[in-house]
Amino acid sequence: MRKVAVVGIGQTVHGRRKDVSFPDLIYEAVEKALDDTKLTIEEVDAVVSGSMPAPMEGTNAPHLWWADALGARSKPLMRIATCGTTGMSIAHSAYYHVASGLFDVVLAVGAEKMYENDPQAVMATIAEPFFQRKFITGAPVIFSFQCNEYTHRYKLPEERVRQATAMLSVRNHTDALDNPYAHIKIKITLEDVLKSRIIAYPIRFLDVCPISDGACAVIYASEDKAKKITDNPAWIKGVGYAGDEYWMGDSDKVQWASAIIAARRAYKMAGIENPLKQFDVAEVYNPFTYQELIYYECFGFCEKGEACKLVEDGTVMRDGELPCAPSGGVLCTNPIGATALIRVAEAALQTMGKAGKHQIPDVETAFASGMGGLNQLNGVMILGKTP
Amino acid sequence: MFKKFKGGHMRKVAIVGVAQTNHGENLQQTVRELIYDVTVETLAKTNLAKDDVDTVVASTSDYWQGMGCSNVFHYDAAAGYLKDSTKAEEDGALGFMYAYMRVLSGHFDTALAVSAIKSSEISSISTLTNLYCDPFYQRPIGLGDISSAAIQARLYMHRCGITEEQAAKVSVKSLGNAFYNPYAHRRARITIDDVLKSRVVAHPLKELDCCPASDGACAVLIASEDKAKKITDNPAWIKGVGWSVESYFLGDRDLLDVEALRVAAGKAYGTAGIKDPSRQIDVAEICAPYSFQELLWYEHLGLCGVGEGGKLVDEGVTEMSGALPVNPSGGMLSTNPYTARGLVCIAEAALQLMGKAGEHQVSNVKTTLAHSMHGLAGQLHSVIILSSD
Amino acid sequence: MSEEVVGVVSETISLPYTWTAGPVGVRFLKALKDKKIMGTVCPRCRRVLVPARRFCPRCFVDTTEWVKVSDKGTLKSFTLINYSFTGQPKNPPYLIGMIQLDKADTCFFHFLGGIDLSNIEKACKEVKIGMRVQALWKEKREGKITDIEHFEPITER
Numbered sequence: 048m049r050k051v052a053v054v055g056i057g058q059t060v061h062g063r064r065k066d067v068s069f070p071d072l073i074y075e076a077v078e079k080a081l082d083d084t085k086l087t088i089e090e091v092d093a094v095v096s097g098s099m100p101a102p103m104e105g106t107n108a109p110h111l112w113w114a115d116a117l118g119a120r121s122k123p124l125m126r127i128a129t130c131g132t133t134g135m136s137i138a139h140s141a142y143y144h145v146a147s148g149l150f151d152v153v154l155a156v157g158a159e160k161m162y163e164n165d166p167q168a169v170m171a172t173i174a175e176p177f178f179q180r181k182f183i184t185g186a187p188v189i190f191s192f193q194c195n196e197y198t199h200r201y202k203l204p205e206e207r208v209r210q211a212t213a214m215l216s217v218r219n220h221t222d223a224l225d226n227p228y229a230h231i232k233i234k235i236t237l238e239d240v241l242k243s244r245i246i247a248y249p250i251r252f253l254d255v256c257p258i259s260d261g262a263c264a265v266i267y268a269s270e271d272k273a274k275k276i277t278d279n280p281a282w283i284k285g286v287g288y289a290g291d292e293y294w295m296g297d298s299d300k301v302q303w304a305s306a307i308i309a310a311r312r313a314y315k316m317a318g319i320e321n322p323l324k325q326f327d328v329a330e331v332y333n334p335f336t337y338q339e340l341i342y343y344e345c346f347g348f349c350e351k352g353e354a355c356k357l358v359e360d361g362t363v364m365r366d367g368e369l370p371c372a373p374s375g376g377v378l379c380t381n382p383i384g385a386t387a388l389i390r391v392a393e394a395a396l397q398t399m400g401k402a403g404k405h406q407i408p409d410v411e412t413a414f415a416s417g418m419g420g421l422n423q424l425n426g427v428m429i430l431g432k433t434p
Numbered sequence: 435m436f437k438k439f440k441g442g443h444m445r446k447v448a449i450v451g452v453a454q455t456n457h458g459e460n461l462q463q464t465v466r467e468l469i470y471d472v473t474v475e476t477l478a479k480t481n482l483a484k485d486d487v488d489t490v491v492a493s494t495s496d497y498w499q500g501m502g503c504s505n506v507f508h509y510d511a512a513a514g515y516l517k518d519s520t521k522a523e524e525d526g527a528l529g530f531m532y533a534y535m536r537v538l539s540g541h542f543d544t545a546l547a548v549s550a551i552k553s554s555e556i557s558s559i560s561t562l563t564n565l566y567c568d569p570f571y572q573r574p575i576g577l578g579d580i581s582s583a584a585i586q587a588r589l590y591m592h593r594c595g596i597t598e599e600q601a602a603k604v605s606v607k608s609l610g611n612a613f614y615n616p617y618a619h620r621r622a623r624i625t626i627d628d629v630l631k632s633r634v635v636a637h638p639l640k641e642l643d644c645c646p647a648s649d650g651a652c653a654v655l656i657a658s659e660d661k662a663k664k665i666t667d668n669p670a671w672i673k674g675v676g677w678s679v680e681s682y683f684l685g686d687r688d689l690l691d692v693e694a695l696r697v698a699a700g701k702a703y704g705t706a707g708i709k710d711p712s713r714q715i716d717v718a719e720i721c722a723p724y725s726f727q728e729l730l731w732y733e734h735l736g737l738c739g740v741g742e743g744g745k746l747v748d749e750g751v752t753e754m755s756g757a758l759p760v761n762p763s764g765g766m767l768s769t770n771p772y773t774a775r776g777l778v779c780i781a782e783a784a785l786q787l788m789g790k791a792g793e794h795q796v797s798n799v800k801t802t803l804a805h806s807m808h809g810l811a812g813q814l815h816s817v818i819i820l821s822s823d
Numbered sequence: 824m825s826e827e828v829v830g831v832v833s834e835t836i837s838l839p840y841t842w843t844a845g846p847v848g849v850r851f852l853k854a855l856k857d858k859k860i861m862g863t864v865c866p867r868c869r870r871v872l873v874p875a876r877r878f879c880p881r882c883f884v885d886t887t888e889w890v891k892v893s894d895k896g897t898l899k900s901f902t903l904i905n906y907s908f909t910g911q912p913k914n915p916p917y918l919i920g921m922i923q924l925d926k927a928d929t930c931f932f933h934f935l936g937g938i939d940l941s942n943i944e945k946a947c948k949e950v951k952i953g954m955r956v957q958a959l960w961k962e963k964r965e966g967k968i969t970d971i972e973h974f975e976p977i978t979e980r
């Protein structure tokens with residue numbers, strides 16, 4: 048099977064980008080990726096793009112609007128859109144474009160301009176209109192159910208979970224200060240988190256991601272091309288994805304099948320048996336602090352019910368055994384269509400040694416994940432220094 | 435027989451089974467149930483179980499469905515529970531391309547491409563297609579699917595002398611062919627005069643020059659060589675594919691010089707060894723939601739010379755009885771389930787090869803062409819060449 | 824009077840939709856008019872799926888039987904909404920519950936009511952996972968999921 052690597056990355060500064068139109072934002076990221084690789088747009092064989100539901104920015108089939116900004120004119124172009132996992136699905140699609148043998152150099156771009164409308168109103172339409180839409184209204188609702196269930200399931204003292212999640216919030220906000228592209232850059236304390244306004248109980252304001260405008264471009268290449276383009280490609284070692292059924296009340300979202308299986312698939316491909324030991328950094332998709340605890344367990348970083356310990360022990364802090372989201376994570380930067388692709392980009396930057404101030408030393412293998420839908424979809428990509 | 439590429443051999447992949455709904459209006463099932471129907475039917479036809487489908491690529495659309503993240507709604511309806519299933523939005527042909535790449539990669543041996551749409555759930559199709567336009571320059575002008583096709587048609591008449599009568603012949607052929615297609619939405623025995631006399635919708639397009647807005651679903655199952663040979667005696671082998679896109683702003687494009695289609699066809703023909711399309715292709719299922727577009731796509735597919743689309747239809751070449759039947763299924767003028775239509779074209783092209791096109795079966799079919807497009811005046815085109823060996 | 828900024832376009836897009844719930848959905852919703860909550864049974868895994876479904880998402884086979892489930896159930900999770908957005912069904916704060924009705928194997932979602940929300944921190948502590956709840960039906964029912972006003976906590980002996 049064909050070996051594929053990430054060879055270059057471009058990110059916009061994420062935040063509130065009133066200064067640019069949607070295509071402008073994309074062009075910014077694409078230019079940066081081309082600059083990073085010293086490739087010309089002619090050398091790109093195909094383009095994969097995506098974002099959240101087109102109604103979020105109010106233009107249908109936005110890949111058509113972006114065609115020129117993507118440099119995709121007269122090239123193969125597709126739009127991949129799988130809710131919050133969009134960025135990961137774009138990453139996977141670019142991988143398969145190259146792995147198929149049809150293309151050698153593929154540009155993957157995810158983007159979002161969330162300030163252009165009311166994102167919760169759009170996300171409320173993910174639930175069908177007959178039974179669920181009135182109740183499952185937007186992202187915080189979806190995840191708050193899961194969070195409450197988690198605490199109850201393992202009979203954990205609410206206080207303990209509350210403390211651990213507050214520590215995660217402080218960790219992410221602190222780490223974001225060292226990421227030039229991150230959106231939210233504020234210094235916060237544990238007290239700030241615990242006192243912040245309830246959004247959807249138990250989630251408080253500082254437990255939850257922002258809405259962001261931003262774009263991320265990642266260039267994938269076949270083995271031959273990758274070795275010519277850069278001295279240290281980030282090789283794709285494992286890919287995995289899975290989805291639960293549509294109905295949110297059907298499956299357990301604490302021992303979360305789609306998350307467990309997506310990871311298992313990627314681990315099998317990459318030969319990962321002990322994630323805690325074998326990963327040097329993990330860009331876990333973490334829009335909600337409580338959900339990150341659930342992910343540690345589903346991804347096998349610890350046993351069931353033990354996630355709080357990973358936080359309390361410092362294991363998942365920046366100087367711990369398995370730093371999680373040293374970029375500041377989704378909690379500080381969330382242009383949704385790009386977000387999961389940013390996880391891949393950040394993981395690649397880590398193995399390539401290009402993560403600047405938030406570089407973790409000696410990264411051999413990096414983990415990236417994405418999540419979406421009514422707690423329905425999960426995707427994983429593992430990158431490594433060696434092919 | 436493998437195709438070589440740098441460092442490896444390309445797998446042979448084939449379409450092994452297809453299913454469509456009876457396309458129409460106000461289908462009573464939800465999009466989720468329509469996807470379930472075509473998936474179940476495809477599995478039944480190929481004698482496979484749901485776990486024999488390794489991966490699924492869906493191609494529905496949020497705006498068309500009125501639901502954010504449309505594919506989550508029907509994820510498990512496409513036998514996708516706990517599978518690796520994804521979505522290539524807007525055009526079933528792109529879903530097919532992605533499914534093909536997944537199997538080519540060797541990571542999957544079977545893949546299901548699926549799509550469904552219920553146009554009847556949208557009260558104002560033109561309001562929706564107006565939303566393809568950017569909010570600044572094209573949307574306030576009220577441009578949409580029909581108006582952009584009309585502008586293209588007018589230019590075609592002006593520059594190449596194509597007449598409304600020639601375009602009308604496409605409508606007559608399409609709606610007439612549909613009588614032999616049990617899945618078709620619209621069927622009618624009409625004359626050129628009927629088309630010319632129908633109400634002007636956006637000059638020069640009259641009502642009978644335009645596609646309907648259909649409800650429908652389609653599924654296409656592909657498999658790698660070993661699996662394909664076990665599943666069916668007559669797989670439809672994928673010989674070449676290509677897809678490409680034009681610039682966005684209508685004014686940036688030469689609407690009659692559709693580079694995207696030439697590039698897409700060029701790629702597909704190149705891999706498939708098609709040097710003389712009008713001779714080597716036996717049947718073509720072309721996506722032409724507006725009569726004039728069929729003639730224009732003939733030219734870009736190399737079925738005739740530039741400006742000669744009208745001539746081809748005058749000579750009857752693309753009739754059922756002609757040398758190169760185009761749209762024996764009735765095409766998009768008969769059946770137009772927007773996001774699913776690309777898969778319908780592919781399915782019909784496969785049925786012809788597999789000898790399963792029933793009453794609209796063309797004889798001696800060895801190589802077929804399937805085409806799809808979406809976007810204003812055809813901004814993004816896909817071309818697939820299938821053959822029986 | 825504020826001046827419009829050049830290059831900034833504001834628009835509210837209204838796109839009318841008319842969706843059908845499909846034959847199974849229609850039957851389920853009609854039953855709500857009679858204060859009946861119906862589920863369908865998967866012949867393979869035997870789970871009772873609520874709301875009623877045409878096929879089992881896991882086994883991928885048509886469901887065969889219709890059964891009535893209770894309008895009483897257990898709260899499996901909940902949240903209190905404290906944010907606003909366009910087109911929201913209620914003004915915050917309000918509660919939503921994830922409820923497993925007696926006899927059903929899946930959960931479904933609805934409003935929780937009958938709880939004092941004047942102090943939301945306090946209210947969140949009062950709602951407990953595992954609580955028993957029961958549907959409060961509207962007087963006038965139309966065959967919509969909102970024929971149930973909300974689910975209220977109940978005490979059972």
